[in-house]
Amino acid sequence: MAGPAFRAPRGTRDWFPEDLVIARFLEETARATARAYRYAEVRPPLLEETRLYTRSLGETSDVVSKEMFTVPSRADEGVTYTFRPEGTAGVARAYVEGGYPARAPFQKWYYVGPMFRYERPQKGRERQFTQFGVEAFGSASPRLDAEVVDLACAYFERLGLEGELQVRLNTMGDSADRERWRDALAAYFAPQLARRCEDCRARFQRNVFRLLDCKVEACRQLNASAPSVRAALGPESAAHFAAVVAALQRLGRSVVDDPAMVRGLDYYTRTVFEVHFPPLGARSALCGGGRYDNLVSEVGGPVTPAVGFAAGFTATELALAELGRPDPARLERFRTELGANVYLVAIGTEDRDEVFRLAGELRAAGVSGVDLDYRDKSSKAQFKEADRLGARLVVVIGPEERSRNRAVVRDMQSGTEENVARTGVVPRLQEVLQP
């Protein structure tokens, strides 16, 4: 056979029913966790005007400079749209456009859905991937930062990654602090560029903060005495950071203070954090987030403090698979839905119409997972199919049953059969499947 004529675009994949078992687990756990903290779902479009991203994420960010899926507008010359590479900018735009700043400024929202980045695919990274994110608008309280971090942790715990989660926390300061820090870093790094790696020299032009998380050993040593953001913090930012740590402690969350952690997007202010699962080694980061007090005003709204995070399903799914979590029993519910509850078997060709009619009655009565054979299989093969689909019950109708207006109901687990009146089949099945 020749290869398929069409393939899914590079970096994308098809989610087949059996793959959706884990995807739905991730998604429904996300919804349940968000609900526990009273975050409500929001669904902005998958595309936004390109300039929303160049404006909010920063022209020099990698995402904007080389990873956007952009399409032209057919109507407006010069306007382009971009498939969302992340969720926060679009949600912030929707928050403003929906009029929330004036009528109900405090909002706790979450979203689950696909994001797109034009990158070279590799392990744990795709061009289309799903993110679960939360955004809380309208409060600068450090307790809200703590709640968001706590929610992120709770999510991973509910997924089965409990026990060894690590929260790494840092602050980027407010705008003024950040400027001071940037200048200090530039002044410190400039004279040592010759001794640093090529990537660092490139980063120096693009984003000085990024030199801090270089992995090259020589660079790391040079980083050890780099000016800390803490020295550049004004009293308010310093107090905020301390209050976030304290609030997290009140929730029983201890954090790792990581002054070298910086995030790639321009909109972060003050709190930034990542949740890691150290047993995963190099790829231990499960989610990232932080506070973005300037973003809402950046996209046209009034100055509005906000904080949030986003977790990628790809990395999380990988983590779960590598660790053999969660317990398979917890996925059983999703897997069961792929199979049948009731399978109807027709003995002879002339019984098929009656079986088909019964299927209609059962579905109309609200019984779920009702299926039957459509491929003219032998009765034996029909039973085999029922077994493969995990049917709890099989209803058999043959010439004998039809002539006497009866049907046989077989319990596939015990193997016991009972002969019931044809009119009693629906109530009987409802009764058995009820508990």
Add this chain to the structure above:
RNA sequence: GUGGGUGUAGCUCAGUUGGUUAGAGCACCAGGUUGUGGUCCUGGGAGUCGGGGGUUCGAAUCCCCUCACUCACCCCA
């Protein structure tokens, strides 16, 4: 964008120093006598060996190109 690895049945793979009709396991389908699953047995369908070109009497096997996938770097979820 830069580098490495891999491409043989639906899936996981084998295929000896290039030698006749390319194999296994799983999966799938059908049987193992009259209307019944899970085990077992038998049989079956299915691959232009990623694609193209070259070397050779002969290529899945050697060479070149190309595509795809994959891993790493950059960056990130």
